[in-house]
Amino acid sequence: MDLERTPLLTDLYELTMLQTYYEHGMTGEAVFELFFRAAPHRGFFVAAGLEQALDWLTGLRFGDEELAWMRDSGHFSAEFVERMAGFRFTGEVRALPEGTVFFAEEPVLQITAPLPEGQLVESRLMNIVHYQTLIATKAARCRLAAGDRRVVDFGMRRAHGGEAGLWAGRACHLAGFEATATCLASARYGVPATGTMAHAFILAHDDEAEAFERFARSHPHNVVLLIDTYDVEAGARKVVEVARRLRPEGIPVRGVRIDSGDLAAHARKVRRILDAGGLQETRILVSGGLDEHRIARLVADGAPIDGFGVGSQVDTSADVPFLDSAYKLHEFSGRARGKRSEGKTDLPGRKQVFREQDADGRWRGDTIGLADESLPGEALLAPVMQGGERVDPGGEGSLERARAHCADGLRRLPEAQRALKPKADYPVSLSPALRALREQVAGGAAG
């Protein structure tokens, strides 16, 4: 079974519920919405993962292996298993375009489909959209903190499994990173690939300068040397010597990387050594435990750093390793629905998000309304799938479009939410019609 495509990458209850729905002919039209509740330390979210979500929906099939497992599991009736052989997703999807900057309670994805189809896809759609949104959001914060300096993703090894490593490379690029170290993210999505060398490379040589020189001759167009295996400043001086030997061959040393110690202090000393050695063009890249706050401090400190390599902190969104995502039934058979118990309130009905902006293009506030309302501002949820087919084929160019859309959003976002420590919630209001519907549903007499 293909991990990336199999419908068995789901929670058992989706399938057991489906059997009951089919037994009782509960195949009327349902509207499910995927949204995020407010998160600590996050002034905004960046929507990501829609491409993979739509690909997954398009290819959703129960193959022989899936059906065999269902048959043998003892959880399902023979009739139900038989029926699932012909299962297809035939619904409609509306979504925030990838790269959209959005806020708590706003639907990111809206599925309109026969109840069993909308139900079955819950677990995997959440799994896809939650992670990429989590990482794009974290990466956007790093992007903002780094200003015009370069930021690249080095995090695959400590990302949570292979798909996370792959998608982190994509989500970081979508949010503004220049490149990723992860080859597969480059091969699949066209994210520029980058990298330097590991300490092992230096250790495998008897002499640090020899290691530098060999690497440079082997990769003359991309010489970035790791200088902290033994002593950072001594390493920088060796870079100067090596650069001198490489100059006649036309091989420039494009950069050095420092991966440990006091990065600002090291960068200053290394900058002086490189400049004194005629390597004013050689850039300084730093890495090692970086997140948006450490990046912001290094930038504020004026450290002569040209680029940041970030890893585990970003690929796991370490300060907020998951968001309070939800995928809820908000309408079924023409009636608005919503969970009504304590602690968790829900916005029922099929919704739309309207965004208003100032004359200068800065956002003023959003209104969540019902899908059939006409409210001031731009309607953000757009149709992306109809009758189970993609409206736009996606693929080629879609990541770069999402990246540009995100960059535009980060420019229009008010300062209070752009701040690493958000100063206020972005204004999101509910339309009177939505408020009325919520009260009606909360009163138990859904409309």
Next chain:
Amino acid sequence: MDLERTPLLTDLYELTMLQTYYEHGMTGEAVFELFFRAAPHRGFFVAAGLEQALDWLTGLRFGDEELAWMRDSGHFSAEFVERMAGFRFTGEVRALPEGTVFFAEEPVLQITAPLPEGQLVESRLMNIVHYQTLIATKAARCRLAAGDRRVVDFGMRRAHGGEAGLWAGRACHLAGFEATATCLASARYGVPATGTMAHAFILAHDDEAEAFERFARSHPHNVVLLIDTYDVEAGARKVVEVARRLRPEGIPVRGVRIDSGDLAAHARKVRRILDAGGLQETRILVSGGLDEHRIARLVADGAPIDGFGVGSQVDTSADVPFLDSAYKLHEFSGRARGKRSEGKTDLPGRKQVFREQDADGRWRGDTIGLADESLPGEALLAPVMQGGERVDPGGEGSLERARAHCADGLRRLPEAQRALKPKADYPVSLSPALRALREQVAGGAAG
């Protein structure tokens, strides 16, 4: 390219370094070790992921698509790309058996192979072993907190991508969870699958009792009902009514689930309602934001809870979302190697871990020594791959063996490290020979 098998799920630098190694004939024998540095809030680690690591090593090939990307990327020489077409992993692996309880600085995996082979596999081996070890460790803490109550994994939707969701189900079971909601973890690894129903199922019905009854008749052997969609106690009373109607048909209500609010208070009230309704055998399962600390409080409180469903907190190891894992070159061409710069110290050489125990089987302490030393205690690293072939074919039964091994380890672990807030570091010492080697390498004259 198959996400689970492709060698391009790696960092670019692994490949650029390889080209240089080959160009200079640096193909001598290298020893790399994967280990974890001390982590906050963790008194021990549980080794997991070895099965997937060995499978990946066994199938490591550069296919046409991988080679085409390498050719087009501009990062590599034609000769190197050509060479990689024939690349195989031919090395030896020694490892802690899956399920082994271990401690900081102890090698979990030791790769002995020609330098390029040992280097290339770094990123993905870390990615595989780090995540599963992270989750098995977190899950073991939940297992210890829950005592003899049932614990199950519900976390796939907020795990970081699909592979994390899949592997979390496996790692949690390895660490002692009874079951997972993730079907694919059941289909692939034989982890028992479990589940109840979503709020959407209840909301899709006009009447809560009708939803319960339909589900029960549809799944008569596994009736576990979600009772907090509207009002928990009212839900429990409906369960009693429904159970009365189902009794003549021989359908028992095996459990109820509460997913919100004050779980202990709800459980007490629900227990009284169920008991008064003759449902003494009906179990109470709770879920919603649970981790080992909340489980421990609910247990200490004496709440009448029979099982815990855990999700995001465990599948992301939310309090410690990554561990300080490392994969380091410790020997090359017969010489011990180790990084010597500030802040990060390394134990050079090819090592072994020796564990001593008391007469009653409790562990007394470990010694990290050199692989060719004979020290008191059990040697923990065992050969698992030779000449690129698995020593033991793995597969069938391997997860259950690892699970039993972990349970045994958790019993033998001293109280100070079993505690959710560890009271002391487990005693791990270095053999005199290892200490001498470290000083020699730190002095710059590697032996």
